[in-house]
Amino acid sequence: MERGKDVAKLVYTHVQGGQFRWVTVSTLMLALGTILHLVSPSVAGVTPNWTTATYCVAIHLTRPTYRQSVGIGLVAALINVMTSKSAFPYGNLFSEPAGALTCAILVSLLGRMGSFKLGKLELLPFITGFLSTVASGGVFVTILYWVLGLPTAVYVNAMWPMVLMVSLCNGIVTPLLYVPAKHLFARRGYVTDKMGTTDSHEGLIITPAHDAKISIEHFNYYYTKATTPAIKNINLQVNEGDFLVVTGPAGCGKSTLCMAMTGAVPKFYGGRMEGMVFVNGKATTQVEIPDLATEIGVVMADYDTQLVTMTVGEEVAFAMENRGYSPEQIKERSAAVFKQVGLEGMEERKITSLSGGQRQRLAIASVLATDPSILVLDEPTSSLDPEGTAELYKLVGTLNREHGITVVVIDHDLHAVLPYANRLVLMVDGEIRSDADVPTTLRYMYEHDIYVDALPSIFVTYLRLEAAGYTFPAPWLSVAAAKKGLTSVVH
Numbered sequence: 001m002e003r004g005k006d007v008a009k010l011v012y013t014h015v016q017g018g019q020f021r022w023v024t025v026s027t028l029m030l031a032l033g034t035i036l037h038l039v040s041p042s043v044a045g046v047t048p049n050w051t052t053a054t055y056c057v058a059i060h061l062t063r064p065t066y067r068q069s070v071g072i073g074l075v076a077a078l079i080n081v082m083t084s085k086s087a088f089p090y091g092n093l094f095s096e097p098a099g100a101l102t103c104a105i106l107v108s109l110l111g112r113m114g115s116f117k118l119g120k121l122e123l124l125p126f127i128t129g130f131l132s133t134v135a136s137g138g139v140f141v142t143i144l145y146w147v148l149g150l151p152t153a154v155y156v157n158a159m160w161p162m163v164l165m166v167s168l169c170n171g172i173v174t175p176l177l178y179v180p181a182k183h184l185f186a187r188r189g190y191v192t193d194k195m196g197t198t199d200s201h202e203g204l205i206i207t208p209a210h211d212a213k214i215s216i217e218h219f220n221y222y223y224t225k226a227t228t229p230a231i232k233n234i235n236l237q238v239n240e241g242d243f244l245v246v247t248g249p250a251g252c253g254k255s256t257l258c259m260a261m262t263g264a265v266p267k268f269y270g271g272r273m274e275g276m277v278f279v280n281g282k283a284t285t286q287v288e289i290p291d292l293a294t295e296i297g298v299v300m301a302d303y304d305t306q307l308v309t310m311t312v313g314e315e316v317a318f319a320m321e322n323r324g325y326s327p328e329q330i331k332e333r334s335a336a337v338f339k340q341v342g343l344e345g346m347e348e349r350k351i352t353s354l355s356g357g358q359r360q361r362l363a364i365a366s367v368l369a370t371d372p373s374i375l376v377l378d379e380p381t382s383s384l385d386p387e388g389t390a391e392l393y394k395l396v397g398t399l400n401r402e403h404g405i406t407v408v409v410i411d412h413d414l415h416a417v418l419p420y421a422n423r424l425v426l427m428v429d430g431e432i433r434s435d436a437d438v439p440t441t442l443r444y445m446y447e448h449d450i451y452v453d454a455l456p457s458i459f460v461t462y463l464r465l466e467a468a469g470y471t472f473p474a475p476w477l478s479v480a481a482a483k484k485g486l487t488s489v490v491h
């Protein structure tokens, strides 16, 4: 274990696609393999085993675990069984997992021994393409020999030579597929140009400098392939009980900051991160995204995409089932959460029959189900009408004040949310320009002419009257505050 790592010097690079990268890449490669398998002609009865060649490429590029590799092999086997014209294709169910496992073992063992190169040519895809096909073909013909009771002479003199010929073909086609696939996926950010450059913070002890619910320290972030950072040197602490609003012009980095709080930046989006984001004292690079979700619940602007079941009750239960709650716990917690968000009695309703505002509440209920202490809402009102917006923020304000949930809201539309906020952060071009109480940041925006369109008109009126020489006991963030202020002047 390394101790005392300076957070300002931490760097973490990650490839895009996170923990599901191997699924994406192997699915695309197997789809290509299936097409090639269906269209490629055979020369003198010999054709490459395209399925094996394509999953070898996927395993090379993403380096899945042995178990994941066997899974890739099983998917390949099912494709082969379904597309095969052979009388007994079921041997594939054993042969393809064996081929995929052989490839994974070779990539892992030989990869550790360094790069095998002949000039610029990488030899590893040739070796794995050949030997994985020997393994998979060998298992396949051996099963065929046993099941069909074929003569040993046929097995030795016809089947094995055929396996070796196909393996040789695969030794040639695997590198031919590997090179363009590597460049293509690297261009999309799914694999790094140099395999093995993904950093790991495993084993490091990384501690926050601040005792906050969320502590963002010396944080810079570059999206994959970006040359300029989307987030620049951010230091921000969200304290327990805060209702923090983050605002700023389009493209200033608000959503990126929000995703960094959930660990999705950089663990899902990939890219390069400097510094650290801590949630409840844990470095986000050292916690898996689903584990972080029990501490920090996130509702996105397109909240409908977060709803995956048919009924309201199932939606909230689903979140808890995934976290291993017992049926009794699910019942008890569901009732509490529906009460919190004001959806009691709607458990049996179809989600499609709910209004936009109700679906938004349901999305909040399902993230609250696992009892996170922090709630992050990224532009939650973008598809709500003014009434729905007001109701939503009333609910979030109650969750904050009465249930002690720390809240971070990202929004353009400030007038509805600010009456509940205790802090307002202004971001411009990836940087924080103001982090203060609400009136101070609003005044900063007005005086520096930054994003003034978002200023609540009541506050602008207050500032104009103040500039004209009137003084009021408190700034105006609501009509009620303005009435109070005006009354104090008149009387």
Ligand SMILES: Nc1ncnc2c1ncn2[C@@H]1O[C@H](COP(=O)(O)OP(=O)(O)OP(=O)(O)O)[C@@H](O)[C@H]1O
Residues within 6 Å of the ligand: 223, 224, 226, 230, 248, 249, 250, 251, 252, 253, 254, 255, 256, 257, 269
């Ligand atoms: N997946 C991505 N890949 C590459 N660049 C991205 C990606 N998402 C955002 N960016 C870039 O990062 C910068 C910050 O974007 P972000 O979405 O965080 O801003 P925002 O303030 O939330 O914008 P908006 O208010 O329009 O939602 C922008 O320049 C954007 O183009």
